[in-house]
Structure formats: C-alpha cells, structure tokens
Amino acid sequence: MRSLTRLAAALALSSAALASLPTLADEARYNQIALRAEVNQDVAHDLMHVTLYSEVQNSDPAKLAAETTQTLNIAVEQACQVKNVSVKLGSRNSYPIYDEKGQQITGWRERAELRLESADFATLSKLTSELLKDLKMGSMDFAISNPSRKKSEDELLKEAVAAFKARAQLATEALGGKSYKLVNLSLNSAGFQPIRPMRMDAMAGSMSMAKAAPVPEIEAGTSEVTVNADGVIEVQMP
Missing domain, CATH: 3.30.110 (Translation Initiation Factor IF3)
Structure with missing residues (x-):
C-alpha cells in the first residue's frame, strides 16, 4: 500500500510539472x-549672474587685507540696499609677489570676489555699472x-x-x-x-576708470x- 501511495504521489507531481510548462512558455518574452x-x-x-572682484597689492599683507575688506564691505552694503538682488561673497586669495630672481618677496597681491544674482536684469545691470567704480568685472552669465x-x-x-x-x-x-x-x-x-560666461576682463580697465560704467544692453539667450x-x-x- 505504501508503494502505491508513493507512486501515486510521484505521478501527481509529474502531472503538475507538465501542466506548468505551458505557463512558463507563456511567460517567456x-x-x-x-x-x-x-x-x-x-x-x-531668466537668471543673471555677475561676478565682480577687487584685486590690489601692497608690501604690507595686513594693510592689504584691511584694504580689501573695506572695499568689499562698501560694495556689499551698497548691493544689499538694492531689492531683488542676491548678494554673497565669493573666493578670496592672497599670494606673494617675488623679485625678478624669484627669491625675495617684494609684496603681496589679494583678490576677492563678490557674486550677484537676480531675475531683474535691468536692476542688476545698473547696480553692476555702479559697483564698477571700485571693483572689476570678472564674468557675467545667464541661467534658467x-x-x-x-x-x-x-x-x-x-x-x-x-x-x-x-x-x-x-x-x-x-x-x-x-x-x-x-x-x-x-x-x-x-x-x-x-x-x-561672458568674460569681461578686457573691459575691466576702462570701466574702472570711469565714474560709472554705462549700463550694457542685455541679451540673455537660451x-x-x-x-x-x-x-x-x-x-x-x-
């Protein structure tokens, strides 16, 4: 009886396996x-970014840092009074200046950035031209x-x-x-x-000499x- 029971169980499993084959075939892709x-x-x-910078040199690094800080503080205070313009400081670096032989330090040069952003192109352009009295133009670019x-x-x-x-x-x-x-x-x-970005270094010298640079025509592009x-x-x- 036990042998018959086992045989019946084996036949049932075999039948179930055969019955599942069409299902597996249907699932194949x-x-x-x-x-x-x-x-x-x-x-x-619809966003305008402007990077301005101060770059000066001095034989005294402490006086150089103080001069740079004062220039930035004045610019930041002026920019913060303008509505719809985001203001933040960028990178700031100082490095030594060597003599012709490259052995003795003769002075120090420091560069510090001020970064502006606005969706109001006309307002930011006007502010930029005003700040160029004391700062130089680094770059101007546009984004979405x-x-x-x-x-x-x-x-x-x-x-x-x-x-x-x-x-x-x-x-x-x-x-x-x-x-x-x-x-x-x-x-x-x-x-x-x-x-x-539109590099403006070539224009920086002539702009900084004027009391206020003319406001440029803006073509933001796509x-x-x-x-x-x-x-x-x-x-x-x-």
Missing part, C-alpha cells in the same frame, strides 16, 4: 526591442531658474512619451507585428547645455532642455 525617443526645447534664461526648468521638463515629459509611442508603433510595423506591449519605460532629463524616453517593447507577431 520574445521580439523585444529597446527604443529611445528624445525631445528638446529652447528655454529663455528652477521653476522654469521644472515647467519645461513637465511639458517635455508628455511629448517624450508621445514620441516613444510613435517610435514603438513604427518599429512594430517594420517587424510585421500586429501590436506591441510595453515592457518598461524610463524618463530622464538631460539638463541644459553648458553656460558660457539653453536647450532635453528629456529622454528609454524603454523596451515586446512586438506581438500575427
């Missing part, structure tokens, strides 16, 4: 294709603010999905399939093209925002 769709949009820069970036990415996300669907349908037809199933899909933002849709589809054949 074939005709899978990896696709990518990319959409982009030019977004206007976080709210503008997010808005653009949200719009592009819908376009990226639509573009992926169109490409998936095209690939299905090229293979002679009747339809397709979406296996997976990921959406990613490629960010912006690198910002190229950056390209890109969203990629990467996914895998499974083509259903007739």
Whole structure:
C-alpha cells in the first residue's frame, strides 16, 4: 500500500510539472526591442549672474587685507540696499609677489570676489555699472531658474512619451507585428547645455576708470532642455 501511495504521489507531481510548462512558455518574452525617443526645447534664461572682484597689492599683507575688506564691505552694503538682488561673497586669495630672481618677496597681491544674482536684469545691470567704480568685472552669465526648468521638463515629459509611442508603433510595423506591449519605460532629463560666461576682463580697465560704467544692453539667450524616453517593447507577431 505504501508503494502505491508513493507512486501515486510521484505521478501527481509529474502531472503538475507538465501542466506548468505551458505557463512558463507563456511567460517567456520574445521580439523585444529597446527604443529611445528624445525631445528638446529652447528655454529663455531668466537668471543673471555677475561676478565682480577687487584685486590690489601692497608690501604690507595686513594693510592689504584691511584694504580689501573695506572695499568689499562698501560694495556689499551698497548691493544689499538694492531689492531683488542676491548678494554673497565669493573666493578670496592672497599670494606673494617675488623679485625678478624669484627669491625675495617684494609684496603681496589679494583678490576677492563678490557674486550677484537676480531675475531683474535691468536692476542688476545698473547696480553692476555702479559697483564698477571700485571693483572689476570678472564674468557675467545667464541661467534658467528652477521653476522654469521644472515647467519645461513637465511639458517635455508628455511629448517624450508621445514620441516613444510613435517610435514603438513604427518599429512594430517594420517587424510585421500586429501590436506591441510595453515592457518598461524610463524618463530622464538631460539638463541644459553648458553656460558660457561672458568674460569681461578686457573691459575691466576702462570701466574702472570711469565714474560709472554705462549700463550694457542685455541679451540673455537660451539653453536647450532635453528629456529622454528609454524603454523596451515586446512586438506581438500575427
């Protein structure tokens, strides 16, 4: 009786294994294709960054530091009185100046930066021209603010999905399939093209000599925002 019971159990297990084979076959995936769709949009820069700096030298490092600090304090106080402008100090470095033989220290040079940011281009341009009486221009560049970036990415996300669907349908037809199933899909933002700051060193000398530099005309430009849709589809054949 025990042998018959064991045989019956073995037959039952074998039947169950055979019955599961069609299920495993159904779960196997074939005709899978990896696709990518990319959409982009030019977004206007709505943030302006300006870097100004003080650079002087003195044989006495203590007097040099005091002079630099005083120049920065005056500039910061003036900038902080202007609404809608973000003000912060940048890098500050001092280094020795050597004689022609490079052996004896003859003096010290110090450079300190003041960084300004604003969405109000006209206001920041005016402030910059006023500060150039005592400071020099380091750079001026433009960027896209976080709210503008997010808005653009949200719009592009819908376009990226639509573009992926169109490409998936095209690939299905090229293979002679009747339809397709979406296996997976990921959406990613490629960010912006690198910002190229406008170097103003060549203009710094003439600007600093004037009582107040003329306010420049601003052309902020744009950056390209890109969203990629990467996914895998499974083509259903007739």
